[in-house]
Amino acid sequence: MPYMPIEDYGIIGNMRTVALVGMNGSIDWYCSPNFDSPSVFGALLDDGKGGRFQIAPVAGEVRRKQFYWPSTNILVTRFSHEDGIVEVEDFMPVGFAPESRSYHQLHRRVRCVRGAVRLRAVCRPAFDYGRHAHEAQLVDGGASFHANNLHFSLSTQVPLQLGEQGAVTTEFVLEEGQSRTFIFQFDGQRRPEAAPVSEREAEEEPFQRTVKFWQDWLGKCTYRGRWRERVERSALVLKLLTFEPTGGIIAAPTTSLPEVIGGSRNWDYRFAWIRDAAFTVYAFVRLGFTEEAAGFVNWLERYVDKHDRAGQPLPTVFTIYGEPVAAEESLSHWEGYRGSAPVRIGNAASDQYQADIYGELMDSLYLYNKYVGPISYDFWVRLRRRLDWVCANWQAPDEGIWEVRSGRQNFVYSKLMNWVALDRGIRLANQRAFPGDVQRWIRERDAIYEEVMTRGWSETRHAFTQYYGSEDLDASVLIMPLVFFMAPTDPRMCSTLKAILENPRAGGLVSDGLVYRYPPQPRVDGLPGEEGTFNICTFWLVEALTRAGRANPAWLDEARLLFERMLGYANHLGLYAEQTSAQGQALGNFPQAFTHLALISAAFNLDRTLGSK
Numbered sequence: 001m002p003y004m005p006i007e008d009y010g011i012i013g014n015m016r017t018v019a020l021v022g023m024n025g026s027i028d029w030y031c032s033p034n035f036d037s038p039s040v041f042g043a044l045l046d047d048g049k050g051g052r053f054q055i056a057p058v059a060g061e062v063r064r065k066q067f068y069w070p071s072t073n074i075l076v077t078r079f080s081h082e083d084g085i086v087e088v089e090d091f092m093p094v095g096f097a098p099e100s101r102s103y104h105q106l107h108r109r110v111r112c113v114r115g116a117v118r119l120r121a122v123c124r125p126a127f128d129y130g131r132h133a134h135e136a137q138l139v140d141g142g143a144s145f146h147a148n149n150l151h152f153s154l155s156t157q158v159p160l161q162l163g164e165q166g167a168v169t170t171e172f173v174l175e176e177g178q179s180r181t182f183i184f185q186f187d188g189q190r191r192p193e194a195a196p197v198s199e200r201e202a203e204e205e206p207f208q209r210t211v212k213f214w215q216d217w218l219g220k221c222t223y224r225g226r227w228r229e230r231v232e233r234s235a236l237v238l239k240l241l242t243f244e245p246t247g248g249i250i251a252a253p254t255t256s257l258p259e260v261i262g263g264s265r266n267w268d269y270r271f272a273w274i275r276d277a278a279f280t281v282y283a284f285v286r287l288g289f290t291e292e293a294a295g296f297v298n299w300l301e302r303y304v305d306k307h308d309r310a311g312q313p314l315p316t317v318f319t320i321y322g323e324p325v326a327a328e329e330s331l332s333h334w335e336g337y338r339g340s341a342p343v344r345i346g347n348a349a350s351d352q353y354q355a356d357i358y359g360e361l362m363d364s365l366y367l368y369n370k371y372v373g374p375i376s377y378d379f380w381v382r383l384r385r386r387l388d389w390v391c392a393n394w395q396a397p398d399e400g401i402w403e404v405r406s407g408r409q410n411f412v413y414s415k416l417m418n419w420v421a422l423d424r425g426i427r428l429a430n431q432r433a434f435p436g437d438v439q440r441w442i443r444e445r446d447a448i449y450e451e452v453m454t455r456g457w458s459e460t461r462h463a464f465t466q467y468y469g470s471e472d473l474d475a476s477v478l479i480m481p482l483v484f485f486m487a488p489t490d491p492r493m494c495s496t497l498k499a500i501l502e503n504p505r506a507g508g509l510v511s512d513g514l515v516y517r518y519p520p521q522p523r524v525d526g527l528p529g530e531e532g533t534f535n536i537c538t539f540w541l542v543e544a545l546t547r548a549g550r551a552n553p554a555w556l557d558e559a560r561l562l563f564e565r566m567l568g569y570a571n572h573l574g575l576y577a578e579q580t581s582a583q584g585q586a587l588g589n590f591p592q593a594f595t596h597l598a599l600i601s602a603a604f605n606l607d608r609t610l611g612s613k
Contacts, residue, residue, distance in 0.1 A: 003047055003338045004028075006257055006586040007571035010066050010075045011237070012106075014092035015244035018253040019106060020044060020590070021090050023064045023572075025077050026054035032152070032186045033104055035243065035250050035320060036270040038128040040152065045256055045343050046334040051126025053184065055088050055108055057081060058118045058171060066572060072214035073236055074207075075573075084115020086174060093206035095213040102206045104186035109203065112174035119174065121182065123154055124167035129331050129345070136166045142183075143168040151187040156180065222288030223600075225607030230567060233574040234596035235287055238280055241593050243320040246303055247295030249277040250320060252578070252589035258340035259531040259579055259588045266340055268347045269589040271325050272299070273317045274357040275401065276594050278364035283597035286604050290372045297368055300361075301379055308382060311389070314361075316354045317347060325350040353408070355398040358390050359417025362424040363483065369428060380428070384436045387425040391437075391444040394418040400467075401476055402517060409467035412456040413476035419448040420483050449485075457492065461507070463499035464492070466518055473500055473509055475517045475537035478544045482601075488547035497544060497555075513565045514580055515541050532579035532587045538566050539598035546606045556609060563606055566599075 001024075009020040009028070017037065020029040028043040028050070042050030056062075056079065063080040074091040089109040093102040110119060127134050127147040134147030142155040145166070154160075154168060158180050163169040174180065181203045217239065223231050241250050252269035259265035277296055284292040303322020308314055317325050330342035365383065369375045375383070394415065397408035422445035429436045455468040456477075466474035477496060481488035500515070502508025509516045514533035521530065542563045549556025569580050576595040578588030 001026075001047065003044075006337075006577055006590050007575075009044075009571075009590065010068070010077075010573045010575070011240060011253065011591060012073055012075050012090050012092055013240040013253070014094050014103075015240065015242055017092075018240055019090070019092070020254070021066075021075055021077065023066050023077060024054065025056035025079070025088050026052045027090075027106075028052050029254055030106070031253075031270070033188075035253055039130075040125050040127060042126055042129060042334070044254070045331075045337055046130065049126060049130045049334060051124050051130065053108075053121075053123045053125075055110060055119060055121045055182065057083075057086060058120045059083065068233075068236075068573060069211065070215075071218045071232070072211055073240055074210060074214070078113075079117070081117075084117045084176065085113040086117040086119065087111050087113055089207075091207070091210050093210050095209050096206070101185070104188075105206070106184040107203070107206060108182040108184070109179060109207070110174065110181070111179040112176050114176055116173060116175045118171060120169070120171045121158070122163065122167055122169045123182075123184065124163070124165055125152065129343075130334065131331075134166050136162060136168055138162060138168070153185050153187055155183040155185065158182070220288055223286075223604065225603065225611070227563075227567070227603045227607070230570070230574055231287070231600055231603050234599050235283070235289070237575065237591050237596045238283060238593055238600075239289075239292065241280075241591075242292060242295065243272075244295075246321055247292075247297075247299035248272040248303070248318070248320040248322065249280045249296060249299075249593060251276045251594065252592045254589045255345055256340070256343040257337055257577065257587075257589045260340070261338055261581075261587070262340055264340075264342065265531060266336060266342060266344055267349075267589070268328070268344050269592070271317045271347060271350075272320055272322075273349075274304075274314065275316070275354070275360045276597075278357075278360035280593055280597050281364040282367055283600040285367050285371050286600060293364075293368055293372045297365070297372075300365075305379075305382060308386070310385065313353050313355075313389075313393070314357065314386065315350060316352055316357055317350050348405075349399075349403045352399040352403060353396075354400060354403065355394065355396070355414040356401050356411075356417035358386065359420030359424075359483070362387075362421040362428075366424040366428055369432070374432070375428065377434070380432075380434050380436075383425065383428075384434070387422060387441055388437060390418055390421050391440055394444065394448055409470075410455070411467045411474075411476075412452060412464055413474065413479070415448055415452050415456065416477070416480060416483070416485055419445055419452070419485060422448070423484075452485075453492075461499055463496040472519050473507070475500065475509055475515050475534065475540060478537065478540040480544075481547045482540070482543055488544065489551040493544075494548060494552075497541075497548060500541065509537070510541070511582075513562045514538050514569070532581040534579055535566075535569075535576050535592070535595040536578075536598040538562065539595070539602040542566070542602040543598075543605050546602070546609050550609060559606055560610065563602055 030041040031037040043052040065078045077088045096102040132148045145152045160168045255268035256266035326346040328346040328348040334343045400411035464477040480486045515537040517534040545555045545559035575591040577586035577590040578592045
């Protein structure tokens with residue numbers, strides 16, 4: 001079958017892994033047991049070889065609709081045609097102990113709402129990114145799959161039969177009021193037990209407990225402003241991307257969804273970037289989810305901190321267990337989404353020097369100390385050592401927030417975030433009376449400020465630029481007023497905003513309200529192909545305009561217009577990928593934490609500012 005648009009997917013998950021479920025009823029991406037485990041279903045990246053689990057009506061003309069059970073991550077796909085209406089409810093049970101049989105399950109409950117509907121189910125795994133063949137067997141109450149010492153099982157009361165390429169299939173008819181459940185389960189290195197006999201244990205209890213878990217969790221959200229439904233959906237996405245056992249937060253649950261269709265801008269985002277995770281903590285704190293913020297700090301202290309080497313830069317990205325990310329490799333046997341090769345696993349960004357991460361890290365810890373709980377002295381000692389390292393190394397060039405592969409530069413954003421690191425360290429030391437070389441930190445912080453204002457500013461463009469000596473704009477400088485580097489109404493900031501708001505043909509970065517992260521051409525990143533607009537940058541522009549709009553009402557109006565226009569580029573479930581194409585389609589890994597946390601921040605500050613008018 002042809003590839004579906006990226007925006008035609010929803011996600012379900014259990015805070016250890018997720019699955020992407022298409023509007024056609026097909027699970028086309030699922031790694032188990034964890035986010036970064038090899039894929040089990042991977043048709044998203046190779047329609048023929050990747051494997052899928054599809055349940056759909058056997059009919060010609062079918063209308064499809066997809067939505068979430070209210071205030072949950074339980075996904076409902078509704079199929080309507082002339083014979084009737086059927087719904088597939090997809091979810092992963094949450095709130096169960098690791099020893100529970102529900103812990104590693106994926107549930108698909110099919111209900112006939114009206115009429116009588118014939119359905120077909122095909123479960124065809126492709127283990128280890130399709131690199132290992134497997135054996136499928138029919139067993140009492142379902143089927144089992146064995147590959148490379150791993151076992152998975154499919155439990156159902158619907159009779160199954162073996163199909164091609166290690167698949168199991170079935171066709172069945174449901175009449176109004178009837179339902180059937182399919183439970184796909186990771187069994188690890190043991191053979192699965194017999195299928196459960198209690199319908200409540202197997203089906204109803206996990207559903208009810210999962211509904212209660214998500215609704216109870218979302219009930220803690222303190223946001224009551226405009227766009228509440230969109231903010232809450234973004235919070236639910238961020239929660240799904242949090243690895244519950246350690247507190248690590250991944251950038252996205254997919255790999256190699258292209259930034260350019262048919263191109264090579266395809267990366268593995270199933271890891272925890274210090275930058276992304278730290279920004280996510282800000283979003284959680286803003287919404288009142290302090291436990292998630294505490295989980296991230298726990299991940300830093302227990303897992304990441306053991307790789308903090310004196311005299312060495314902190315790695316940019318880690319696994320969900322706080323370990324170094326595996327070397328980047330290509331899966332040459334897969335064609336990639338719509339022929340966009342290569343498919344990559346691992347990420348070479350782990351070898352890059354990205355100096356900005358210290359700013360995001362210290363900002364998140366400053367917020368944690370202010371709103372969640374006190375930073376311990378022992379943790380402070382390690383942070384203090386890192387601040388001293390920043391003092392000695394901030395002048396060095398780096399690969400920057402956009403992870404360019406064309407060589408290091410003195411990126412303005414990196415210098416700015418080094419200023420943030422020292423500024424937040426100074427504030428922490430003063431607020432907690434922590435010992436440290438505060439006078440040195442102040443001197444270096446002020447030196448960074450002076451340098452950014454001189455070397456990062458272009459008199460030609462009347463704007464801050466991408467790196468020292470460049471005349472190109474970069475949307476990352478929009479964060480200056482957000483981190484209190486500069487007043488949002490400072491003449492230089494206002495001039496930079498005006499420059500960025502211009503169309504790319506006039507040297508700006510904004511096209512119909514959407515923002516490129518840097519000029520589409522020429523490219524500083526050393527990679528071929530023209531990417532789409534960058535969603536987080538659009539929300540950064542909204543927030544920068546919001547703050548400047550306190551003194552300029554026209555910009556506040558513009559901020560609201562841009563924000564509400566950007567809401568229209570979400571998919572039918574309120575989910576965003578990394579980028580938006582010129583045709584309005586989702587590009588890049590999906591859904592992306594960066595985009596959703598920026599939505600939350602922009603909505604929070606825009607709503608607060610509008611409320612104070």
